[in-house]
Amino acid sequence: MxxxxxxxxxxxxxxxLDLKYTPAKTWAAGIPAVAAAFSDLIEEKIPFRGMRALFSMNQNGGFDCPSCAWPDPDDERSPIGEYCENGVKALAEEATSKRVTEAFFAENSVVDLAQLTDFEIGKKGRLTSPMFLPKGGTHYQPISWDAAFKKIAGHLNALGSPNEAIFYTSGRTSNETSFLYQLFAKEFGTNNMPDCSNMCHETSGTALLPTIGIGKGTVKLDDFYQAEVIVVIGHNPGTNAPRMMTALQKGKDNGAKIIAINPLPEAGLMGFRNPQALNGILGIGEHYSDLYLPVKINGDMALLKAIGLLLAREERRTPGLVFEQEFIRQRTSGAEDYLAQFENYKLEELAVAAGLAIAEIEAAVEILAHKKKIIFAWGMGLTQQPNGVDMIREIVNLLLLKGSIGKPGAGVCPVRGHSNVQGNRTMLINEKPTLQQLDKIRDVFGFEPPRAHGYNVVSAIKAMHKQDVKVLFAMGGNFLSATPDTTFTAEALRKLRLSVHVSTKLNRSHLVHGEEALILPTLSRSDLDIVNGVAQFISTESSMGIVQSSKGILKPVSDQLLNETHIVCRMAMETLGERSVVDWKAYADDYDKIRDVIEKCIPGFENYNERIRQKGGFYLPNAARDGEFMTGIAGNKAAFTLSPVPLxxxxxxxxxxxxxxxxxxxxxxxxxxxxxxxxxxxxxxxxxxxxxxxxxxxxxxxxxxxxxxxxxxxxxxxxxxxxxxxxxxxxxxxxxxxxxxxxxxxxxxxxxxxxxxxxxxxxxxxxxxxxxxx
Known part of the structure; x- marks a missing residue:
């Protein structure tokens, strides 16, 4: 047999494995969060190294948390620790004592490693040296940095067109590296720069830019403290941005009502025990949501329409007391058409489509009707819906009715994920650069950048699958595990001639690879970055547009690690050689020189080197936050939009x-x-x-x-x-x-x-x- x-x-x-499940919790954080966080430091065998780093993380003059992009307070920061449970876990992952050495790769074939779960792969430890997988090879083998860059340059220069290469970017990459990375891609000749924004908040920018004139959020932390109503929709702050819980708590302490909208009753939407406060330590929780609406998946649009319909009814009943009529007349366009649509909707049908009782929707409207300081905060529960752009525009519609953009305590708040994912886009990591951005690059550097739009993540995968792309260079991230249609994407990756991943740790994308593959180990956010004997710092941008410095303090796990900036510069020098007009060596040697040229190319970075050294950094310009809507609509007005309710x-x-x-x-x-x-x-x-x-x-x-x-x-x-x-x-x-x-x-x-x-x-x-x- x-x-x-x-x-x-x-x-x-x-x-x-061995599933064990218990009833879901109704509150987040508390002492269990502290215990869980610090148990990771013990597991990674770095109790002292880890604690030393934590005292520096998210502090002025320290390093930016490698986890989420939630901003640090503008005023004094917590002396106990300006971080959350997941921030500690992220730090433990990169400061770990575990190492993935050349001997590890010699002992473990790619096929064997691929049978491990993503959790098991990630727990192997930090990468310590550059590794190469030859065509037909079964094991990664050591390669020198010089040979690695020659390999990359050889593949890139052998392409029939620069557009046969893709340069992917993860959100952890600094402003300085991101700027040089996109500069290299443009001088090489392509705008093929997909990035993690293409998978998380591209929808937010697409919705916001034409409606309010900026593709970012419009609020500061202080606005949460002043808000009268905070609506958290399609987002779970207890898991995805735990430090947001403190902002919600302060808002609630100041009288804000919180409406939570999500298919799952998440603990972070229900209650919060602040582990840095006596009540939290004693197990006394703050009940967060004044109203929880368990909307169906993709029922959000029906709910938002129903809220608009009921607000319009209430405004007709009490004219001028619900809508901000002067704001609507002077600062917006399209309100009449927006309001006229409600003649075609029935509340009963919208409630069914949302999966809610009419009384639940009426309760939300009762909270919103006579308030003007309103914040809508959302995450990928909206942005990853097929009509996500429409739903975010519907949120904008409601805020425009209330005059709730461009005033204290009000506005839009897309809760960004990875630290500096927003900064990447500011630094021109974008497959669709504007003509103005390209003209500025031309004027400053003296070469003509490509004008054609490049591939985003989805189109890049399709292009790899069709073999229109031969080389993938990934600056951070885990491309395969982050992207959709895993089998299709894996097939696409295996058709590449070369896949290159700049990484701190082993991940699945190293194991599903092109004909040849390189793993380039780099410094983490918490590592000391010494260039010519001088400790360098980088800068990042939070989800609220604050640019601040980040300076690692830990001794790197290996003397073979290169910082990301050097990786870009050495790749550029080896690939472009004498045909380059950019002084890559100067930028590799001195990050101040990178910031000097960023200042020349990107608005809002005037006196960059001076302001980045100020305590807490500085805010980038945000016209919508100041009540100016740079939409291009006559008089620069914010735009009401019309969108359907899906069946x-x-x-x-x-x-x-x-x-x-x-x-x-x-x-x-x-x-x-x-x-x-x-x-x-x-x-x-x-x-x-x-x-x-x-x-x-x-x-x-x-x-x-x-x-x-x-x-x-x-x-x-x-x-x-x-x-x-x-x-x-x-x-x-x-x-x-x-x-x-x-x-x-x-x-x-x-x-x-x-x-x-x-x-x-x-x-x-x-x-x-x-x-x-x-």
């Missing part, structure tokens, strides 16, 4: 799936296996289901199931998941990424922004069937 074995999956290993019909056996991350995770970096607030421990391959849906399909808790998607007529399968009952709207399910990314079609994208619509995936759920081979 022949022995059968489970077919391995190097893109997404299908293996279960979202499902067949009898279909569900709408949204992917999310655990509390023990940041982007694709998995710190541990405990999603503490949702009660999930020691497992990631779970699907959260409504109990009635489980009963309807005959599923019991912890049943093994397979998940199927059939977009584009292609069968996509995510095998071996465990069913977990959860308080979630019927016909909606939630899974974790990257495990469920395989189900997100490369063509399932957000209209206009072309982002993956990972929060809106039609799936079927069937009892698990193991796939075996002889």
């Amino acid at each position: 022949k022995k059968l074995k489970v077919v391995p999956n190097p893109e997404n290993p299908e293996k279960l 979202n019909l499902l067949s009898e056996n279909e569900y709408l799936m949204a992917t999310t991350r655990t509390h023990d995770q940041f982007n694709t970096t998995i710190y541990g296996l405990e999603d503490r607030y949702r009660g999930i421990k020691n497992e990631r391959r779970v699907v959260f289901m409504n109990q009635q849906d489980m009963d309807r399909q005959g599923f019991k808790a912890e049943d093994k199931v397979d998940l199927f998607n059939f977009d584009d007529g292609i069968e996509r399968i995510a095998r071996l998941f465990l069913v977990v009952p959860y308080a979630i709207p019927e016909r909606n399910v939630v899974t974790y990424f990257p495990e469920a990314n395989v189900l997100v079609s490369i063509n399932n994208v957000v209209k206009e922004s072309n982002m993956p619509a990972s929060k809106f995936v039609r799936i079927q759920i069937r009892p698990h069937q193991a796939v075996v081979s002889e």
